[in-house]
Every structure is written in structure tokens, then in C-alpha cells.
Amino acid sequence: MGSVFLDGNEAVARAAILAGCDFFAGYPITPATSIFHHMLDFLPPLGRVCMQGEDEIASIGFCLGAAAGGAKVMTATSGPGISLFSEQISFAIGAEIPIVIVDVQRLGPSTGSATKGADGDIQFLRWGNSGGLPVIVLVPVDVKDAFVLTLRAFHFAQKYRCPVFIASNKEVGMVRESVDLEVFSGLDEDKGCSCESESLKVVNPASLRTKELVRLTSSTHGVDNYITTDPQVIGDAILRMEQKLLSASGELCCMEVDANPGDSTLLVTYGVTARAAAEALISLRKQGYGVSLLVIKTLFPVAEGELKSEMKGKEKIVVVEMNRGQYVREIERLAGDIPVHFYGQMNGELITPASIVREVLQ
Amino acid sequence: MNTVLNSNRPLFFCPGCSHERVVHGVDRAIQSLGLQGHQVAIVSDIGCSGLFDTFFNTHALHGLHGRALTYATGLKMVHPEITVLVIMGDGGLGIGGAHVLASCRRNLDITLLVLNNFNYGMTGGQCSTTTPASDQTASNFLNKLEVPIDICRVAAAAGALFTEKVMATDGALAETISRSIEFPGFALLDIWGICPGRHLKKNPITAGQLEKKMRTSGGGHSVSIGQDRDLPAEEMEVSVREEYGEHYRRLAAVTKEPQPLIEIESKFSPLTHERTEVVILGSAGQFINTIGEILSIGAMSSGRWVSQKNDYPITVLRGHSISEVVVDIKPITYTGINKPAVIICVGQEGVDRRRKMFAEADADTVIIAFPDLTLPVTGARVIMCDGGNLKLKKGQRGIAALAVLVQTGLILDCDMLNNAIKTRYSGMMADVSLEVVATILTPSLPPEIS
Numbered sequence: 019m020g021s022v023f024l025d026g027n028e029a030v031a032r033a034a035i036l037a038g039c040d041f042f043a044g045y046p047i048t049p050a051t052s053i054f055h056h057m058l059d060f061l062p063p064l065g066r067v068c069m070q071g072e073d074e075i076a077s078i079g080f081c082l083g084a085a086a087g088g089a090k091v092m093t094a095t096s097g098p099g100i101s102l103f104s105e106q107i108s109f110a111i112g113a114e115i116p117i118v119i120v121d122v123q124r125l126g127p128s129t130g131s132a133t134k135g136a137d138g139d140i141q142f143l144r145w146g147n148s149g150g151l152p153v154i155v156l157v158p159v160d161v162k163d164a165f166v167l168t169l170r171a172f173h174f175a176q177k178y179r180c181p182v183f184i185a186s187n188k189e190v191g192m193v194r195e196s197v198d199l200e201v202f203s204g205l206d207e208d209k210g211c212s213c214e215s216e217s218l219k220v221v222n223p224a225s226l227r228t229k230e231l232v233r234l235t236s237s238t239h240g241v242d243n244y245i246t247t248d249p250q251v252i253g254d255a256i257l258r259m260e261q262k263l264l265s266a267s268g269e270l271c272c273m274e275v276d277a278n279p280g281d282s283t284l285l286v287t288y289g290v291t292a293r294a295a296a297e298a299l300i301s302l303r304k305q306g307y308g309v310s311l312l313v314i315k316t317l318f319p320v321a322e323g324e325l326k327s328e329m330k331g332k333e334k335i336v337v338v339e340m341n342r343g344q345y346v347r348e349i350e351r352l353a354g355d356i357p358v359h360f361y362g363q364m365n366g367e368l369i370t371p372a373s374i375v376r377e378v379l380q
Numbered sequence: 381m382n383t384v385l386n387s388n389r390p391l392f393f394c395p396g397c398s399h400e401r402v403v404h405g406v407d408r409a410i411q412s413l414g415l416q417g418h419q420v421a422i423v424s425d426i427g428c429s430g431l432f433d434t435f436f437n438t439h440a441l442h443g444l445h446g447r448a449l450t451y452a453t454g455l456k457m458v459h460p461e462i463t464v465l466v467i468m469g470d471g472g473l474g475i476g477g478a479h480v481l482a483s484c485r486r487n488l489d490i491t492l493l494v495l496n497n498f499n500y501g502m503t504g505g506q507c508s509t510t511t512p513a514s515d516q517t518a519s520n521f522l523n524k525l526e527v528p529i530d531i532c533r534v535a536a537a538a539g540a541l542f543t544e545k546v547m548a549t550d551g552a553l554a555e556t557i558s559r560s561i562e563f564p565g566f567a568l569l570d571i572w573g574i575c576p577g578r579h580l581k582k583n584p585i586t587a588g589q590l591e592k593k594m595r596t597s598g599g600g601h602s603v604s605i606g607q608d609r610d611l612p613a614e615e616m617e618v619s620v621r622e623e624y625g626e627h628y629r630r631l632a633a634v635t636k637e638p639q640p641l642i643e644i645e646s647k648f649s650p651l652t653h654e655r656t657e658v659v660i661l662g663s664a665g666q667f668i669n670t671i672g673e674i675l676s677i678g679a680m681s682s683g684r685w686v687s688q689k690n691d692y693p694i695t696v697l698r699g700h701s702i703s704e705v706v707v708d709i710k711p712i713t714y715t716g717i718n719k720p721a722v723i724i725c726v727g728q729e730g731v732d733r734r735r736k737m738f739a740e741a742d743a744d745t746v747i748i749a750f751p752d753l754t755l756p757v758t759g760a761r762v763i764m765c766d767g768g769n770l771k772l773k774k775g776q777r778g779i780a781a782l783a784v785l786v787q788t789g790l791i792l793d794c795d796m797l798n799n800a801i802k803t804r805y806s807g808m809m810a811d812v813s814l815e816v817v818a819t820i821l822t823p824s825l826p827p828e829i830s
Binding site for chain 2: 019020021022023024032040041043048056059060061062063065067069071072073075076078079080081082083084085086087088089091105106109113132133160189192193194195196199202229230231232233234235236237243244245290293294296297367368370371372
């Protein structure tokens with residue numbers, strides 16, 4: 019089979035269609051706009067719905083309404099749009115409405131640089147909701163990942179009934195690359211996360227096609243989905259919504275490890291920076307340094323056990339991110355006595371392999 | 381018909397609140413239309429009107445302040461068979477104003493009931509977008525600084541085809557709600573009521589006085605723009621416009637299938653045996669992105685892995701356009717440029733943007749450029765492209781430069797380039813590009829090396 023040439027945004031859209039996405043609503047914003055264009059090409063001929071909202075708040079609102087009606091939904095934006103989504107994200111968490119949200123990150127703060135990449139929204143995606151309950155954040159390294167992780171995102175959203183973020187980056191979303199065509203031909207790739215059997219105590223698998231009435235509410239509620247002030251009921255519901263994700267962190271965990279026995283240093287990164295790190299790793303090993311590379315693809319919930327296991331026995335951990343230090347906070351709290359060195363760059367440029375080599379050797 | 385009121389959830393409003401009347405009006409309207417609970421979805425937001433969904437045995441979606449119309453829109457698009465009723469107060473009307481206007485323009489078959497009691501009741505009687513400037517509110521003097529909006533006028537101006545004002549105490553309330561539900565498009569009912577809890581004490585008014593005020597307000601009791609009204613031709617065209625959902629489905633049904641991914645087969649012997657980086661520097665309008673893609677497809681047709689990263693400003697036909705292509709024998713790791721093997725210069729803006737790259741380049745780098753460009757000082761080898769005596773248009777320079785790249789023996793041969801051109805272009809564009817390549821690659825015209 020030959021290869022195809024496409025960017026991360028198109029890969030996300032194609033994966034969404036394959037995952038059975040029924041409904042997309044978006045609002046144009048660089049560098050996420052082409053996802054909207056692709057969905058507009060794909061959905062209407064299939065008899066499904068693609069809409070352009072009057073703003074980002076409306077776009078995600080349309081999605082939540084459609085999802086309340088049982089549709090598989092996705093929206094896509096960049097940092098400024100995530101800011102406007104925030105209140106609706108909290109709603110999706112609290113009312114347990116499945117949605118895939120793609121954040122093609124660009125350089126912030128605020129409007130920042132529309133055409134420059136960054137990974138500056140990582141903790142914002144995790145904590146940008148009122149109440150602070152967990153969400154799922156997946157981060158692609160390349161175009162193939164953008165496809166595979168989007169498939170998983172739909173699966174996770176339906177299973178756990180929560181927002182699932184694809185933390186893409188302009189440097190993945192708008193960079194084209196050659197990919198084996200077979201990647202796009204089916205769901206085989208994704209067998210690793212098939213988990214239909216496990217039943218989950220979620221309320222309201224919404225469908226308006228039956229006579230059974232569907233209720234979804236942003237207010238604190240119990241299993242009947244009516245507003246309540248009963249502390250016991252509220253507490254139980256909050257705990258359930260938290261634990262449904264935290265207790266599944268192992269199953270949700272996706273990471274790639276390149277390690278040799280006896281390596282003394284662990285290089286930790288994610289997203290597009292993992293590509294420079296792979297090159298840096300080759301260079302470091304040629305020079306005789308024992309370095310392992312850990313590429314994290316499920317940033318949240320933090321796969322604490324898996325991460326600790328990779329850190330075990332290392333003398334030094336180096337964390338590299340396209341921001342001023344966000345995920346390093348998670349690594350630091352898990353590293354125990356192992357010293358953690360951080361390198362971040364936030365100027366719109368890719369972190370180079372040479373600078374990663376330099377930081378590891380520091 | 382039976383009531384759709386939820387007997388387990390008795391009404392809970394302040395004594396004398398108009399909202400109670402509206403709950404019963406909605407119940408009677410649903411009954412009179414012969415609808416059962418599972419055929420109706422009530423979408424509500426925040427504030428006292430946000431309690432509505434709990435009082436009914438219907439589908440219910442209770443969300444954020446002012447955003448109820450957004451949920452209703454998504455829900456109606458995937459369930460056109462369901463009657464979707466949105467309840468909001470004058471608070472939701474203000475905070476969600478953009479969604480109200482968009483809903484008017486869109487004409488999706490949703491009914492919006494605005495429970496207008498001229499203040500924010502639940503939070504303690506602050507002014508809203510409909511509070512008269514003369515009223516006393518918990519917002520002290522602030523409401524005196526702004527004029528209230530008449531949502532029926534605003535909605536009509538935004539394209540709503542059904543806008544009506546009605547008193548919560550009106551004996552015909554249920555019948556009016558029924559008509560708004562039956563309207564096959566977006567319908568807005570501005571339901572005026574009294575808030576005894578937070579607004580009435582400082583602003584004493586009777587239902588009769590309020591009704592009189594409503595009748596004398598702009599547009600009067602009913603400002604319905606129905607299909608039967610005597611309207612000028614252009615407005616009539618608006619008044620009979622199609623319901624959004626039906627219209628969407630009609631237009632979607634005739635959309636074309638999207639282009640499938642183009643499979644690039646590996647059928648040529650590769651010229652590259654290690655990571656090779658190419659930077660194409662040009663100006664907007666020179667198809668730099670496409671030239672990069674043709675180069676990439678050419679390399680892929682020899683079994684190589686490729687990445688392409690572009691850089692251009694937001695303007696069209698002005699400014700720089702740069703494409704960075706990496707070719708490798710394994711999947712591309714770093715997509716940036718470490719040390720370019722080739723710098724293709726076809727436009728001055730791109731060259732000026734990457735001046736530093738020229739200073740850093742040594743004899744390992746080949747520069748392909750056109751004679752009229754001003755190049756920075758460089759240690760790289762420079763090959764000038766004279767266009768094979770062709771009078772090249774600015775937009776053809778990129779293809780000409782790729783032909784010169786073929787002459788260098790790096791990355792592409794003539795077959796790969798021609799194959800890539802035919803893959804990416806069709807018709808005239810393909811013919812012209814192939815002709816440019818053929819002319820430049822005529823053996824009588826060797827490149828001039830400076």
C-alpha cells in the first residue's frame with residue numbers, strides 16, 4: 019500500500035468521520051480552521067450536520083445540545099476559543115455530556131501569534147473548568163497520532179461521558195507529512211483501547227428516540243438528574259465523576275518509551291517536541307550517554323503508576339515543553355528524590371534537537 | 381389530553397409570581413397541540429425561569445445563563461421531530477443576546493419564551509436589558525444610564541418571522557403559546573410579567589397597568605410578522621423563507637462527496653539516502669505551498685518520507701511565503717530545518733525573511749535563484765535559473781526552480797517531478813507546468829554556475 023500526504027487537522031477530521039461523528043460545530047480560528055472546512059466537506063454528503071456558530075460559545079453549545087440528543091459530536095478551536103468554551107466545558111463535565119474538543123494550540127497569551135505553535139494550554143485544558151473535576155487530554159506527536167488519538171477520543175468520550183481534548187499544536191495540525199495509507203483504512207490500530215465490556219455507572223445514556231424522558235442539568239444533581247442541595251447526594255455524584263476518570267488512568271494511558279537497561283537519564287516530553295527529542299536521543303546515545311525517552315500521549319488524567327515506573331532508578335529527569343513549565347509540575351510531584359531539570363521555550367519556534375542535547379548534558 | 385406537569389415537583393415561586401401563570405400556559409399549550417411529554421424538549425437556563433424544566437414531564441436540558449438557544453439549536457438539528465421549547469428570562473436575553481439574534485436570522489423551528497419581568501429576580505433585583513430607566517433597582521442609578529430594549533423590534537429586525545408580546549395574565553396566553561409552537565420556524569414570545577419578590581415593592585404596578593403599557597409600547601400587543609401580512613416584495617421574500625433545518629437538509633443532500641486521499645505509490649528509485657532539507661523562499665501568489673507539495677509528492681514517489689511546514693502571513697497576494705520540506709529514509713522526526721541542502725529562491729519577500737540562513741550556509745548547500753533577486757552574502761553554491769529562455773510568469777518560477785533542482789541530481793529526477801505535477805495538477809496547469817519543466821531540462825541549456 020502506498021502513502022498519503024496530509025496535515026494533522028485533516029487527520030483529525032478523517033478520524034472523526036471514521037469514529038462515527040454525527041455533528042460538528044465550529045467557529046473559524048487559526049490554526050484550527052481547516053478542521054471545520056474538512057468537516058464541512060465530509061458531514062453534509064453523509065446526511066450529518068456541520069454548523070458554524072455565531073461564536074465559540076454557540077459552537078460548543080450546539081454540540082452539547084446535539085450530544086444530549088445522542089449524537090457523537092466534535093468541535094475544534096485554539097486557545098482563545100478554549101477560553102470562551104470554559105463555562106460550557108464545565109457544563110459537559112457536570113452534566114456528563116460526551117464531546118471531543120480539539121485545541122490546535124497557538125502561541126499565547128491571549129490572541130498571541132495566530133500562526134505560531136505552542137503547547138501553552140496544557141494545564142488550562144485540565145483546570146479551565148469551574149469545580150476542577152478531571153478531564154481527558156490526549157496529545158498527538160504527528161499526523162498519524164492525530165488520527166489514532168482522535169479515534170480514541172471518541173471512544174473515551176462515549177465511554178466516560180466527559181469532554182476529551184485533543185491538545186494538538188499548529189506544528190502538528192498544519193504540517194503535512196507522508197503517512198502509510200493503511201493507517202487510515204480501519205480501526206485495527208485501535209484495538210488496544212477497546213473496552214466495551216466494562217460497565218460504568220454513568221447516568222443517562224441520552225437518546226431522545228424512545229419514550230423514556232432524558233434529563234441533563236448543569237446544576238448539582240443526583241442520579242435522577244434533578245437539582246438538589248442534599249450534601250450526601252452531591253458529594254457522591256462529585257466523587258463518582260472524579261473517580262470514573264482517575265480510577266481509569268491506567269486504561270486511558272498512552273505513552274511511548276525508548277529505554278535501554280542501565281540508562282541514567284530520563285528525557286520526558288510530549289507533542290511535537292517529541293520529534294526533536296527523538297533526534298536528540300540518537301545524538302546523545304552516539305555520544306555514549308545512557309538516556310531514555312518517555313513520550314506522554316495521555317497528559318490527563320496523569321498515569322501516575324506508569325510514569326513512576328519509568329522514572330524508577332533514574333538519576334536525573336529532564337522535562338522539555340513548548341511553554342514555560344506546565345507538565346513539569348506533574349513530573350516533579352511524582353519524581354520523589356530524583357532531580358528534575360526543566361527546559362521550556364515559548365517564542366513560536368520549534369525546540370531544536372541541539373537545544374535538547376544541550377539541556378540533557380547540563 | 382393529560383397534563384405534562386410533573387406531579388412530583390410542585391411549582392415553587394414567590395407568591396403572586398407571573399412565572400406560575402406561564403407554567404400552566406405552557407402545559408395547556410402542549411396539551412392543546414396533542415403532544416406527549418416525550419415529543420417535547422424544554423431547554424432552560426439560569427434564574428427563576430431556569431426552574432421550568434423541573435416542573436414538566438418532558439425531555440429537559442438545563443444549562444448556562446443565556447446559552448439555552450445554543451443547546452436547543454444542536455438538539456433540534458439532530459432531532460427535527462421533537463418540539464423544542466426554550467425558556468429564558470430577560471437576564472438570559474441580555475447575556476445571550478448574540479444567540480437570540482443568530483436564532484432570528486437562522487429560523488430553525490424553535491420556540492423561545494422570554495419571561496420578561498424587567499429585573500434579575502433571583503440575584504436580588506438588579507437591572508436587566510429590559511428594565512425601564514425610570515425604575516428603582518438594586519443596581520442603584522445604573523439603569524438610568526441605558527435604554528431598555530424592545531426584544532420584539534430587535535428580533536424582527538434580525539429576521540425573526542414570529543414575534544409577539546403577551547401578558548402572563550392574558551386569558552389567551554396558552555393559545556398564543558400554541559401558535560408560537562405551531563409556527564414552522566423560529567418564534568419569539570415576549571411574555572410580560574410581574575416580579576413580586578424583587579421588583580414590585582419599589583416599582584408598584586398592577587397587571588392591568590402593565591398591560592396598558594405593553595399596548596402603548598412600540599409595535600403594540602402583537603408585532604407578529606406572519607405570512608399573511610401585507611408586506612413589500614423584498615420583505616415578503618424574507619417572510620416565506622425556509623425553516624433552517626429543512627433548508628440545511630435540502631442543500632446538504634446535493635453536496636458532493638469529498639475528494640478521497642490521493643495514494644502516492646513508490647515507483648521510482650530514490651536519489652536521497654539521508655535526511656535532506658529544502659527551503660523554498662518566495663512571495664505570496666507564487667504557489668509556494670503547492671510547489672512544496674509537488675516536491676514532497678515527488679520524493680514520496682521514490683519511497684521517501686516527507687514533511688512540509690509552511691510559513692505565510694494572513695494576507696493574500698502580499699508578503700512572504702515559505703515552505704520547508706524535509707525528506708528522509710525514515711519517518712520524519714524534527715520538522716524544522718537544521719541545515720538546508722537546498723534553498724530555492726523564487727521571491728524577494730521570502731529571501732528577506734530568512735537572511736540569516738544565507739549567512740550560515742556553506743558550500744554543502746545549493747541555492748537555486750533567479751537573477752533579478754537580491755541575495756544576501758553566502759558561502760553556499762548558487763545556481764542561477766534563467767528560465768530556459770522562457771518568459772516565465774512570476775507564478776511559474778517555482779516549477780522552473782524544481783526543474784533546476786532535477787538538474788542538480790538531488791532528491792528528484794525528471795520522472796518524479798513530472799509524475800508529481802500530474803498528481804497535483806490537472807488540465808491547463810499540468811500542461812503549462814510540464815512544458816516549463818521540459819524546456820528547462822532540454823540538454824542544450826545547462827545551468828549557469830556562479
